[in-house]
Amino acid sequence: MLFAQAAEAAGITDTGLAAIGYGLGAIGPGIGIGYLVGQAVQAMARQPEAAGMVRTTMFLGIAFVEALALIGFVVFFLSQG
Amino acid sequence: MILGLEFPPLGHLVAWPTFFGDDTLGVNKVVLIYLFAVLLTMAVFILGNKKRLVPTGMQNIAETAVEFVEDSIIRQTMGTKGLSWTPFMLSLFFFIFFCNIFSVIPIIQMPATARIALPLFLAVLTWVLFNVAGIKEHGPIGYLKHALFPPGVPKALYLLVVPIEFVSTFLVRPFSLMVRLFANMLAGHILLVTFAVLSAALWTPKAYAIVLPLPVIAVIFFTAFEILVAFLQAYVFTLLAAVYIDSATSHEH
Numbered sequence: 413m414l415f416a417q418a419a420e421a422a423g424i425t426d427t428g429l430a431a432i433g434y435g436l437g438a439i440g441p442g443i444g445i446g447y448l449v450g451q452a453v454q455a456m457a458r459q460p461e462a463a464g465m466v467r468t469t470m471f472l473g474i475a476f477v478e479a480l481a482l483i484g485f486v487v488f489f490l491s492q493g
Numbered sequence: 494m495i496l497g498l499e500f501p502p503l504g505h506l507v508a509w510p511t512f513f514g515d516d517t518l519g520v521n522k523v524v525l526i527y528l529f530a531v532l533l534t535m536a537v538f539i540l541g542n543k544k545r546l547v548p549t550g551m552q553n554i555a556e557t558a559v560e561f562v563e564d565s566i567i568r569q570t571m572g573t574k575g576l577s578w579t580p581f582m583l584s585l586f587f588f589i590f591f592c593n594i595f596s597v598i599p600i601i602q603m604p605a606t607a608r609i610a611l612p613l614f615l616a617v618l619t620w621v622l623f624n625v626a627g628i629k630e631h632g633p634i635g636y637l638k639h640a641l642f643p644p645g646v647p648k649a650l651y652l653l654v655v656p657i658e659f660v661s662t663f664l665v666r667p668f669s670l671m672v673r674l675f676a677n678m679l680a681g682h683i684l685l686v687t688f689a690v691l692s693a694a695l696w697t698p699k700a701y702a703i704v705l706p707l708p709v710i711a712v713i714f715f716t717a718f719e720i721l722v723a724f725l726q727a728y729v730f731t732l733l734a735a736v737y738i739d740s741a742t743s744h745e746h
Contacts, residue, residue, distance in 0.1 A: 474729075476669075478673065479672065482676035482677065485676045485680060486672055
């Protein structure tokens with residue numbers, strides 16, 4: 413309640429809040445995908461013969477991590493009404 | 494907004510007027526793209542069906558695609574026993590890819606998967622398939638036990654593990670499959686629209702038109718990027734379908 417009043421006083425709209433929310437939601441997956449791909453590249457460089465397996469697993473991991481950012485994206489649209 | 498730029502409301506980017514039929518079963522641009530994608534998928538199967546020793550043309554492309562789906566999707570996740578799933582995986586991959594690739598084809602420029610209906614249907618189809626495959630393999634009771642009770646967990650922890658497994662297997666899986674495909678294609682579509690609108694707005698004799706090359710380069714770059722995304726999302730969807738079917742039918746864990 414207090415928060416809503418403060419937001420209204422500061423002129424923050426639902427769209428603005430949703431955009432900030434999406435930005436916050438993208439931080440975690442950003443770090444996650446960066447770390448994941450970095451480790452995968454390291455694994456492929458150390459063992460090129462396992463590259464195919466590492467690549468498949470990497471894409472799987474990316475797909476799972478990325479879902480979080482995409483849910484943030486969808487929530488952004490839902491909040492626009 | 495900036496420079497008097499009029500950005501279309503987000504709902505308008507993916508809404509199309511109905512050509513014929515009523516609201517529920519009407520045919521609009523997106524439905525025509527579905528039909529076209531189905532025809533293209535069938536064409537790949539029919540044209541790739543010729544069995545010449547030295548492949549040419551369409552057979553070449555079809556054989557490369559079959560090899561790709563078999564080697565980098567099925568063998569990597571399900572092993573050789575999953576090769577009987579090749580026709581399903583192949584049609585899934587091609588159908589999603591053709592629906593996605595229309596986002597960059599001139600004049601059409603609308604990914605059919607940016608409307609939630611198709612990702613929803615494909616996710617539900619995958620959900621039904623992996624459950625049916627699991628029930629066929631283990632029987633109804635055996636399948637529930639296989640899906641909800643991972644071995645090697647202390648007895649008391651099952652109170653915590655079973656609800657988590659239930660939510661993640663039966664609810665989160667189809668939801669994330671759907672949202673991943675839908676949101677990726679919608680985001681790409683909006684990105685392209687944004688830079689195209691910006692380029693169009695900068696096509697003026699005023700002084701600030703000097704920055705026009707920037708959004709034009711961005712449109713070209715993101716169009717190339719969208720081709721990659723169209724392929725990648727089809728790949729990831731098929732890969733996850735294979736992983737889910739494998740985890741439902743496997744015996745070791």
